[in-house]
Amino acid sequence: QxxxxxxxxxxxxxxxxxxxxxxxxxxxxxxxxxxxxxxxxxxxxxxxxxxxxxxxxxxxxxxxxxxxxxxxxxxxxxxxxxxxxxxxxxxxxxxxxxxxxxxxxxxxxxxxxxxxxxxxxxxxxxxxxxxxxxxxxxxxxxxxxxxxxxxxxxxxxxxxxxxxxxxxxxxxxxxxxxxxxxDPVLPMRLPATVTADSGFDALTHATEAYVSAYANDYTDGLCLQAIKLIFENLERCVVNGAEDPEAREKMHNASTVAGMAFANAFLGLVHAMAHTLGNTFHVAHGRTNALLLPHVIRHNGTVSGKATPWPKAEVYRAPERFQEIARMLGLAAATPEEGVESYARAVEELRAKCGIPASFQEEGVDEAAFLEALPQQAMNAYADQCAPANPRMPMLSEMEGLMRQAFYGDGGGA
Structure with a gap:
C-alpha cells in the first residue's frame, strides 16, 4: 500500500x-x-x-x-x-x-x-x-x-x-x-442546502474510508479528525453561514482531510449506490449520500458471512470500527452493536438538524419509478468502482434492500 x-x-x-x-x-x-x-x-x-x-x-x-x-x-x-x-x-x-x-x-x-x-x-x-x-x-x-x-x-x-x-x-x-x-473564504457564503449536502458528502467520505477494506494506519487518523470536525461544525455552518467564519474554515479543512483519507483508503457501498441513484433520479450527490449513509452503517455494522475478498482484510472489523467512531464522538458504545446503532442515529440526527429529508420519498422521488428501477440500480452499483472497497461483499439483493430502506426511511416500507 x-x-x-x-x-x-x-x-x-x-x-x-x-x-x-x-x-x-x-x-x-x-x-x-x-x-x-x-x-x-x-x-x-x-x-x-x-x-x-x-x-x-x-x-x-x-x-x-x-x-x-x-x-x-x-x-x-x-x-x-x-x-x-x-x-x-x-x-x-x-x-x-x-x-x-x-x-x-x-x-x-x-x-x-x-x-x-x-x-x-x-x-x-x-x-x-x-x-x-x-x-x-x-x-x-x-x-x-x-x-x-x-x-x-x-x-x-x-x-x-x-x-x-x-x-x-x-x-x-x-x-x-x-x-x-x-481557501475557506471561497465557500463562506454558500447556501445552506449546498452546505448541508456537501458536508454530508465529506462525512460519507470519512466514514466509508474508516471501515474500508483498504483502511490503514495512515488514513485512520484523518478519517476520525474529519468526522469530529464535521459533527462539531456542519450544523453551525448551515445555520450561521458567513456569520461563523471559524466553522466555515473547519468544515473546509474537514473536506480536504477526508479527501486525503479516501484518496488512499477508498469508499464503499454508499457511494456505489449514490452514483447510480443520484444520476437516475436527479438528486444531488451529497444528499443521496445522506439518505443512504445510516442504512449502510447498520448493514456494514452487522457481522457478515461474506466479507470482502481483499487479502489484507483478515478479520471483519467494521462493527468495532463504528464503535471507535461512536466513542470518539462521546456516544454510547459499550458494545460494537451499541456503537453501530449510536453512530447511525447520530448521523440521522445531524441530517435532520441540517434540514435534509430522511428518505428519497420525502425528497420527492416517484415511488413507482424508484421501485421499478431497483434491479438495474443494484446492478449498476455492483459494477461501480467504489463497491469492492466495502468491508462487506455487496450482494444484489442486499443492495436492493438498502435502497428500498433509503426510499422509505425505515426498514423497507410496505
Whole structure:
C-alpha cells in the first residue's frame, strides 16, 4: 500500500493569493462553471494572475455542468489543445475539478481511449490499464469553492455519459492535482442546502474510508479528525453561514482531510449506490449520500458471512470500527452493536438538524419509478468502482434492500 496526496496543499484564509507566487504560470486554462463566473470567483483568480510580475494569458472554460458530461470534457480538452496552457486551474465544486482532471488527461494524451480509463479494477495498484503520466504540458491546480468533495486532493473523477445513462468513477493516481488551494473564504457564503449536502458528502467520505477494506494506519487518523470536525461544525455552518467564519474554515479543512483519507483508503457501498441513484433520479450527490449513509452503517455494522475478498482484510472489523467512531464522538458504545446503532442515529440526527429529508420519498422521488428501477440500480452499483472497497461483499439483493430502506426511511416500507 501507499499514501499519495498532492505535493503542495495551501490552507488558510485568502490562500488564493498563492496563485500570484507559484512558478511556471504563463498560460492558464481556468475550468469552472457559469455560477463561478457570475459570482465573481473567476475574476478573483484573473485579478491575482494579472498582478503577477510577468504577463499571464488566460483561457476560461466555464461551461461545466453539474455531473460533468463526457462531451463537455472532450470539448474542453480540444479547446485546451488549441490554447496550449502550462497551468490548468480547476475552480469550483466537485464537477469542475473532476472535469478538469479528465480534460488534463485528454489534453496531454489525446490518444487515450475513454473506454479504457473506465475499466474496473480490484486493486488500483495492480490493474490492466494504467493512466499515462501527467504534467509534461501543464500542472493542475485545484481550488475548491464548496466543502465536501475533496476532489482537490484525490486521484478520482466522476464523469457522466447520458447516452449510456451511466456515471463513471475514474481512478488513477496520475489524476492527483499538483497543487490544492484550500481557501475557506471561497465557500463562506454558500447556501445552506449546498452546505448541508456537501458536508454530508465529506462525512460519507470519512466514514466509508474508516471501515474500508483498504483502511490503514495512515488514513485512520484523518478519517476520525474529519468526522469530529464535521459533527462539531456542519450544523453551525448551515445555520450561521458567513456569520461563523471559524466553522466555515473547519468544515473546509474537514473536506480536504477526508479527501486525503479516501484518496488512499477508498469508499464503499454508499457511494456505489449514490452514483447510480443520484444520476437516475436527479438528486444531488451529497444528499443521496445522506439518505443512504445510516442504512449502510447498520448493514456494514452487522457481522457478515461474506466479507470482502481483499487479502489484507483478515478479520471483519467494521462493527468495532463504528464503535471507535461512536466513542470518539462521546456516544454510547459499550458494545460494537451499541456503537453501530449510536453512530447511525447520530448521523440521522445531524441530517435532520441540517434540514435534509430522511428518505428519497420525502425528497420527492416517484415511488413507482424508484421501485421499478431497483434491479438495474443494484446492478449498476455492483459494477461501480467504489463497491469492492466495502468491508462487506455487496450482494444484489442486499443492495436492493438498502435502497428500498433509503426510499422509505425505515426498514423497507410496505
Amino acid at each position: 501507499w499514501f499519495k496526496v498532492p505535493p503542495k496543499i495551501y490552507f488558510e484564509r485568502n490562500a488564493l493569493r498563492y496563485l500570484g507566487e507559484m512558478d511556471g504560470i504563463k498560460r492558464v486554462s481556468i475550468v469552472t462553471d457559469r455560477t463561478m463566473s457570475d459570482l465573481g470567483f473567476v475574476a478573483r483568480v484573473t485579478d491575482i494572475l494579472a498582478a503577477r510580475p510577468s504577463a499571464v494569458t488566460v483561457q476560461v472554460i466555464d461551461d461545466v455542468e453539474p455531473n460533468p458530461e463526457l462531451s463537455t470534457v472532450r470539448a474542453g480538452a480540444a479547446r485546451m489543445r488549441d490554447f496550449g496552457p502550462d497551468t490548468i486551474i480547476a475552480l469550483g465544486g466537485g464537477s469542475p475539478m473532476d472535469a478538469a482532471k479528465i480534460m488534463w488527461l485528454m489534453y496531454e494524451h489525446p490518444e487515450v481511449e475513454f473506454a479504457d480509463t473506465k475499466e474496473k479494477f480490484f486493486d488500483i495498484r495492480k490493474r490492466a490499464f494504467k493512466f499515462p503520466g501527467l504534467g509534461e504540458k501543464a500542472q493542475l491546480v485545484a481550488v475548491p469553492t464548496t466543502s465536501g468533495t475533496g476532489s482537490e486532493v484525490t486521484p478520482f473523477a466522476v464523469i457522466s455519459d447520458p447516452e449510456a445513462a451511466q456515471k463513471y468513477p475514474l481512478a488513477d493516481y496520475a489524476l492527483t492535482p499538483n497543487v490544492a488551494i484550500v
